[in-house]
Amino acid sequence: MTPQPQPLPLTGYRVLDLTTESGHLAGKLLADLGCQVIKVEPPSGDPARRKDAAGTPTRGARTGLFWLAYNTGKLGVTLDARTAAGRRLLERLVERADFLIESSIPGEPAAFDGSRWAGLNPRLIAASITPFGRGGPYRDYRDGELIAQAAGGLLFLSGADESRPPVRLGVEMAWHMAAAQAVAAMLIAHQQRSATGQGQQIDLSVQESVTNLLFKAPLAWELNGVVDGRWPSPSAGGARRTGIWPCEDGYVSWVWWVARGWGRKNVPLLQWMAEESDVDDLLAVDWEALSITTVPKDLVRRFESAAGEFFLRHTKAELYEQAVQRRFILYPVNSPRDVLADSQLEARDYWQSIVDPDSGTLLTHPGAWFKSAEYLPRARGPAPRLGEHNRYVFQGMLGLSNRELVTLKATGAM
Amino acid sequence: MPSGNESLPFAGLNVLDFSWAVVGPVTTKYLAMYGARVVKVETARRPDASRMTGPYLDAKPGKNASGMFANHNLSKLSVSLNLGSPKARNLAGKLAAWADIVVENFSPGVMDRMGLGYRELARAKPGLIMLSLSMQGQTGPRAGHPGLGHFLQSLAGLDDVTGFAEGPPGGPNQVLPDFISPWFAIAALVSALEHRRRTGRGQYIDMSQYEVTLHLLAPALMRCALDGRVLERQGNRSRSAAPHGVYRCRAEPDLPDLARDQRWVAIACFSDRQWLSLTRVMQRQDLAQDARFATLLARKRNEDELDRLISAWTRKRAPREAMELLQEAGVPSAGVSNGKDVLEDPQLLARGHFAELTHPVLGRRPFDGPAWHMSGLAPSIRPAPLFAEHNEHVYRDLLGLSENDIADLVAEGVIDFV
Numbered sequence: 001m002t003p004q005p006q007p008l009p010l011t012g013y014r015v016l017d018l019t020t021e022s023g024h025l026a027g028k029l030l031a032d033l034g035c036q037v038i039k040v041e042p043p044s045g046d047p048a049r050r051k052d053a054a055g056t057p058t059r060g061a062r063t064g065l066f067w068l069a070y071n072t073g074k075l076g077v078t079l080d081a082r083t084a085a086g087r088r089l090l091e092r093l094v095e096r097a098d099f100l101i102e103s104s105i106p107g108e109p110a111a112f113d114g115s116r117w118a119g120l121n122p123r124l125i126a127a128s129i130t131p132f133g134r135g136g137p138y139r140d141y142r143d144g145e146l147i148a149q150a151a152g153g154l155l156f157l158s159g160a161d162e163s164r165p166p167v168r169l170g171v172e173m174a175w176h177m178a179a180a181q182a183v184a185a186m187l188i189a190h191q192q193r194s195a196t197g198q199g200q201q202i203d204l205s206v207q208e209s210v211t212n213l214l215f216k217a218p219l220a221w222e223l224n225g226v227v228d229g230r231w232p233s234p235s236a237g238g239a240r241r242t243g244i245w246p247c248e249d250g251y252v253s254w255v256w257w258v259a260r261g262w263g264r265k266n267v268p269l270l271q272w273m274a275e276e277s278d279v280d281d282l283l284a285v286d287w288e289a290l291s292i293t294t295v296p297k298d299l300v301r302r303f304e305s306a307a308g309e310f311f312l313r314h315t316k317a318e319l320y321e322q323a324v325q326r327r328f329i330l331y332p333v334n335s336p337r338d339v340l341a342d343s344q345l346e347a348r349d350y351w352q353s354i355v356d357p358d359s360g361t362l363l364t365h366p367g368a369w370f371k372s373a374e375y376l377p378r379a380r381g382p383a384p385r386l387g388e389h390n391r392y393v394f395q396g397m398l399g400l401s402n403r404e405l406v407t408l409k410a411t412g413a414m
Numbered sequence: 415m416p417s418g419n420e421s422l423p424f425a426g427l428n429v430l431d432f433s434w435a436v437v438g439p440v441t442t443k444y445l446a447m448y449g450a451r452v453v454k455v456e457t458a459r460r461p462d463a464s465r466m467t468g469p470y471l472d473a474k475p476g477k478n479a480s481g482m483f484a485n486h487n488l489s490k491l492s493v494s495l496n497l498g499s500p501k502a503r504n505l506a507g508k509l510a511a512w513a514d515i516v517v518e519n520f521s522p523g524v525m526d527r528m529g530l531g532y533r534e535l536a537r538a539k540p541g542l543i544m545l546s547l548s549m550q551g552q553t554g555p556r557a558g559h560p561g562l563g564h565f566l567q568s569l570a571g572l573d574d575v576t577g578f579a580e581g582p583p584g585g586p587n588q589v590l591p592d593f594i595s596p597w598f599a600i601a602a603l604v605s606a607l608e609h610r611r612r613t614g615r616g617q618y619i620d621m622s623q624y625e626v627t628l629h630l631l632a633p634a635l636m637r638c639a640l641d642g643r644v645l646e647r648q649g650n651r652s653r654s655a656a657p658h659g660v661y662r663c664r665a666e667p668d669l670p671d672l673a674r675d676q677r678w679v680a681i682a683c684f685s686d687r688q689w690l691s692l693t694r695v696m697q698r699q700d701l702a703q704d705a706r707f708a709t710l711l712a713r714k715r716n717e718d719e720l721d722r723l724i725s726a727w728t729r730k731r732a733p734r735e736a737m738e739l740l741q742e743a744g745v746p747s748a749g750v751s752n753g754k755d756v757l758e759d760p761q762l763l764a765r766g767h768f769a770e771l772t773h774p775v776l777g778r779r780p781f782d783g784p785a786w787h788m789s790g791l792a793p794s795i796r797p798a799p800l801f802a803e804h805n806e807h808v809y810r811d812l813l814g815l816s817e818n819d820i821a822d823l824v825a826e827g828v829i830d831f832v
Contacts, residue, residue: 009609053637054645056653069632136764142746150680151748153756158586165660170575180597185786187604192423201789208785213593217753219481220469227673244584253568324559331565335574336638347554364639366628370621
């Protein structure tokens with residue numbers, strides 16, 4: 001059966017993207033699936049253009065990698081929603097949109113006017129991403145990635161050193177999760193709309209998106225009166241805190257196992273270790289017969305000490321390769337460099353090269369987020385330049401004349 | 415059995431769910447909550463790993479006593495089917511023919527070996543949509559390498575970018591990737607349904623959690639590909655804001671030992687204005703005049719001292735107290751919530767985030783609901799099924815097997831209870 005490339009499944013749907021950096025990923029995913037996504041920015045540009053990798057501010061007028069990564073395949077227009085003319089333009093776009101996403105800062109004058117838009121376009125599915133959700137005692141509270149990770153319960157669980165504060169995840173996890181959940185919610189609403197024709201207003205909380213990432217912390221308290229933290233968890237039965245271990249050229253991720261079905265996973269590693277040093281005592285242990293509560297502490301210390309020394313004598317790549325071949329569970333703590341060199345991703349044809357039109361540089365993007373013989377969801381083109389599609393959208397789509405465009409530009413509405 | 419789901423988006427959609435642990439079940443949980451009939455296939459010989467993982471009611475392990483399983487399998491039906499039995503294929507095939515969507519997250523190759531691969535199933539059911547979730551994809555040199563959610567966090571670079579600058583890497587001891595992929599999987603499935611509406615065509619979706627998770631790291635990956643640069647870990651600091659960190663609060667005597675001292679508040683000022691508000695809340699107007707902290711650049715230069723000064727204030731307060739004082743003054747801030755804090759969080763309570771449901775074994779408990787409210791659509795959130803709870807309903811009512819058929823299958827060990 002030869003795969004026939006098919007048109008993307010959401011071809012023909014239009015998305016109005018009013019997000020700030022906390023929501024950019026949503027429009028990108030919808031563009032990957034075939035939607036026409038119109039990214040709206042203020043005339044001076046989205047502040048997220050000034051953001052580079054690891055939250056570093058960009059130098060000069062160059063657009064940062066954050067924007068370039070999360071706005072692929074979108075059309076770019078500018079308008080000032082604080083002016084009457086700008087608001088009118090926005091409303092005309094709303095009338096023609098199938099989906100709308102916005103992430104506003106509560107308390108700031110926002111373009112968002114959900115009930116008015118539902119009046120203009122009853123079929124519209126509009127998702128609003130706010131730090132704590134609309135309504136409730138914290139509705140006007142501000143966030144930032146650190147704040148969101150704290151408020152949702154994730155930060156408490158993060159960071160190996162108990163003598164230091166918990167440490168946040170070094171990516172915009174909360175915001176990207178809120179954006180990804182917004183996409184799921186909008187498509188669930190879309191499924192409904194296919195049957196009923198009705199639109200939907202979706203009110204999404206970044207805090208709740210983070211809470212949805214928690215493995216089991218709330219229930220550990222509820223059922224066992226245990227506070228899960230950055231320490232081995234007694235409520236997880238056979239599973240324990242994972243370990244990050246230094247090796248010759250970096251770190252690897254590995255744990256020892258006990259209990260039925262799991263203890264045997266220690267053996268292939270121990271057999272390899274035995275080729276280099278004496279671990280007969282460890283090989284003689286029946287790991288399956290032990291449990292997390294019965295395993296003797298000095299046995300654990302012995303195993304961890306031997307493994308720790310062993311890892312220091314080998315590289316990440318070697319340890320991973322042997323883990324795959326010998327079938328024990330160990331993974332490298334990959335840096336971006338390691339990920340880019342990963343032969344698994346290479347074999348899957350994962351990376352996507354897109355030219356940044358501003359600089360002419362070829363950028364390497366993460367590619368399709370699933371594989372199917374029908375179509376591939378991935379970036380359809382570069383992120384837009386500021387106002388790049390003003391003419392295409394305002395003239396071509398809305399039918400404004402040249403003169404009207406010039407006036408709008410002169411008055412700063414565009 | 416009335417579903418009451420007629421007005422929900424996935425009403426009438428039949429989902430056959432072979433998935434286990436977290437990533438597959440969370441995906442199908444949302445389908446179930448929004449009206450799909452999700453039949454979860456389980457076997458007594460190797461119960462879903464999350465049934466065998468705590469937290470358990472009263473810390474006593476039991477197939478139906480796991481809070482984690484209950485949380486991730488809301489609104490589903492459960493049947494037992496011993497896929498290891500030679501006669502199981504027939505019954506599995508009948509279930510597959512009933513299904514519009516099949517979801518699984520076994521190691522690549524397992525479904526094929528059981529004769530339940532996409533090609534076979536689609537022969538009997540053209541238009542079938544099948545989703546296979548896996549750590550690294552169905553193909554490639556490491557497709558079969560075993561692993562669990564946390565290891566993927568290391569593989570996908572999330573640990574490397576997390577940690578203090580002078581220390582080792584390492585993030586949360588969680589299984590984050592398992593909670594990241596479901597949203598992408600839901601998007602893939604709903605758009606597959608749209609595609610089928612348009613073209614009549616089904617498809618096989620091969621989703622690698624590794625490939626999904628890397629999208630969260632795109633800027634760092636692009637930076638490294640461009641000029642080889644990998645930026646240093648920053649702990650809780652920010653290159654574009656100060657103060658920006660996590661500060662110790664007053665100990666909480668009512669908490670268990672390990673957690674008692676782990677009271678913290680996160681504070682971030684993204685503008686000079688917010689910094690000035692912070693000084694007012696701390697009643698340190700002198701700091702507002704202090705040249706060492708007057709600009710972002712100055713605050714970054716003196717950040718250690720800045721953090722010490724803020725700690726002196728936070729140390730005397732409880733996290734929520736500090737948060738509310740600061741937020742009322744417009745300063746971004748949040749207590750670093752533990753599992754107990756999350757359940758008692760005034761905002762999460764006001765939002766009704768946790769669905770209070772009565773589970774037959776666990777009792778009335780708070781379960782994790784969606785992070786959103788929709789204006790005209792509410793999910794149908796029902797407790798997770800007991801093991802094999804719906805054998806009769808599914809095999810007899812949905813598939814049309816007779817009582818004798820079912821009895822034979824039980825006798826043959828195809829439908830297994832122990």
